[in-house]
Amino acid sequence: MGGGPVPVPRRNTVAEELPETPETSEEEQPIKQRKNGLYPGVSDELAENMKSGWADTELRDLAPVEQAEHTARRRAALSARFPGERLVIPAGNLKTRSNDTDYPFRASVEYAYLTGDQTEDGVLVLEPTAGGHRATVYLLPRSDRENGEFWLSGQGELWVGRRHSLTEAEKLYGIPASDVRELPERLREATGPVRVVRGHDAGVEAALTDKVTAERDEELRVFLSEARLVKDDFEVAELQKAVDSTVRGFEDVVKVLDKAEATSERYIEGTFFLRARVEGNDVGYGTIAAAGPHACTLHWVRNDGPVRSGDLLLLDAGVETHSLYTADVTRTLPVNGAYSDIQRKIYDAVYEAQEAGIAAVRPGAKFRDFHDAAQRVLAEKLVAWGLVEGPVERVLELGLQRRWTLHGTGHMLGMDVHDCAAARTETYVDGTLEPGMVLTVEPGLYFQADDLTVPQEYRGIGVRIEDDILVTADGNRNLSAGLPRRAEEVEAWMARLTG
Numbered sequence: 001m002g003g004g005p006v007p008v009p010r011r012n013t014v015a016e017e018l019p020e021t022p023e024t025s026e027e028e029q030p031i032k033q034r035k036n037g038l039y040p041g042v043s044d045e046l047a048e049n050m051k052s053g054w055a056d057t058e059l060r061d062l063a064p065v066e067q068a069e070h071t072a073r074r075r076a077a078l079s080a081r082f083p084g085e086r087l088v089i090p091a092g093n094l095k096t097r098s099n100d101t102d103y104p105f106r107a108s109v110e111y112a113y114l115t116g117d118q119t120e121d122g123v124l125v126l127e128p129t130a131g132g133h134r135a136t137v138y139l140l141p142r143s144d145r146e147n148g149e150f151w152l153s154g155q156g157e158l159w160v161g162r163r164h165s166l167t168e169a170e171k172l173y174g175i176p177a178s179d180v181r182e183l184p185e186r187l188r189e190a191t192g193p194v195r196v197v198r199g200h201d202a203g204v205e206a207a208l209t210d211k212v213t214a215e216r217d218e219e220l221r222v223f224l225s226e227a228r229l230v231k232d233d234f235e236v237a238e239l240q241k242a243v244d245s246t247v248r249g250f251e252d253v254v255k256v257l258d259k260a261e262a263t264s265e266r267y268i269e270g271t272f273f274l275r276a277r278v279e280g281n282d283v284g285y286g287t288i289a290a291a292g293p294h295a296c297t298l299h300w301v302r303n304d305g306p307v308r309s310g311d312l313l314l315l316d317a318g319v320e321t322h323s324l325y326t327a328d329v330t331r332t333l334p335v336n337g338a339y340s341d342i343q344r345k346i347y348d349a350v351y352e353a354q355e356a357g358i359a360a361v362r363p364g365a366k367f368r369d370f371h372d373a374a375q376r377v378l379a380e381k382l383v384a385w386g387l388v389e390g391p392v393e394r395v396l397e398l399g400l401q402r403r404w405t406l407h408g409t410g411h412m413l414g415m416d417v418h419d420c421a422a423a424r425t426e427t428y429v430d431g432t433l434e435p436g437m438v439l440t441v442e443p444g445l446y447f448q449a450d451d452l453t454v455p456q457e458y459r460g461i462g463v464r465i466e467d468d469i470l471v472t473a474d475g476n477r478n479l480s481a482g483l484p485r486r487a488e489e490v491e492a493w494m495a496r497l498t499g
Contacts, residue, residue, distance in 0.1 A: 284326025
């Protein structure tokens with residue numbers, strides 16, 4: 001990583017580093033150099049030289065992003081829900097990882113859902129009008145060549161890449177664009193009711209501190225969460241794209257299990273990550289590459305353990321598309337390509353539970369129905385195996401199966417792996433399924449290595465099978481059907497991939 005300037009506030013002038021005084025605002029401060037940088041300053045001659053001699057790189061033949069028509073419809077629905085109110089939806093800011101390095105930026109779901117844009121510091125503002133709202137997206141323009149920001153600032157164009165001009169942004173997103181550096185003052189001067197999506201941009205929230213309330217802002221967040229419960233055609237296509245890439249990522253992993261045995265779970269994680277970065281934006285969440293007893297830790301993301309022949313590998317992973325829709329798929333695979341008798345017994349029980357759960361996914365069904373169907377099958381198995389005392393109705397009433405099933409059987413899926421999380425309980429977990437909803441069905445059984453209530457042969461075995469299910473007009477469609485689920489089909493699939 002090249003040595004250079006640290007990220008600093010934009011809109012600065014090229015000059016020697018000066019302390020801030022009442023007469024010099026933050027906006028007028030020079031672009032600060034790294035404390036131990038090799039160049040102590042910039043000569044006037046160099047500063048002048050850097051201002052000129054650059055080609056015109058404005059992009060003039062841009063077409064709108066694919067989701068532009070959908071984001072316009074979403075903004076119209078938002079406008080209708082909150083007439084006469086100013087609505088502020090920030091993308092968020094860069095977060096420091098350490099010293100002068102940042103985490104990769106990911107725009108807030110609410111902002112990306114309503115604009116299609118994913119750049120840091122962006123803010124969507126819907127200002128009320130007589131007929132609804134006027135939308136403006138506030139963005140950072142191209143980095144300034146006059147003041148040297150483009151080559152001296154840690155966030156300048158020559159350091160982190162070119163930003164779109166405001167004119168380009170308007171073409172891409174179909175929304176009028178303005179300079180976000182002017183927004184705080186506009187927000188401070190705003191009158192009338194205002195709502196903001198909190199938790200993404202402290203500067204925006206500070207400008208609105210005396211104009212908003214937590215209760216009203218939460219209503220905005222809840223509405224935007226519930227708006228994503230039913231996916232449109234673009235979203236369903238993006239989720240299928242994410243799943244298809246994920247299927248290829250699982251195939252990649254199976255082909256290198258011998259290399260994972262020679263190293264660790266990290267090889268599996270890294271192999272899947274390569275597919276995610278080549279075909280998508282990233283992984284949608286931290287990959288769970290849990291071999292052996294690590295499969296009993298639900299969110300095992302350390303991925304630093306051994307991969308041994310004879311053990312199971314629980315791989316829970318998803319590719320995130322460039323538009324930020326993620327898959328969420330789990331398979332539990334025998335590292336050596338064949339399930340042992342006890343592994344097969346537990347795997348088949350989870351498969352049967354998942355089949356019951358998927359069958360319960362249909363329009364008009366309660367969201368809880370697929371969970372209840374899967375849990376009943378698992379409770380029946382645990383009673384039949386003598387691990388818990390029946391009858392099954394008693395086990396379910398008291399939740400005794402949860403010692404080994406632990407988690408819920410699924411969740412909504414979309415731009416967040418646990419999508420629509422702020423939705424009201426009555427519209428989500430106590431709600432009714434509708435065509436266009438996408439959810440996971442993922443029962444599991446987990447027998448901890450130190451669980452003395454089960455026979456030794458069960459201990460250290462964890463199995464989860466997870467698929468992404470679209471509710472259709474007449475039932476459901478398994479978006480991840482490209483990956484086998486039956487034990488014998490999994491073994492045959494692995495054999496084909498490994499030759």
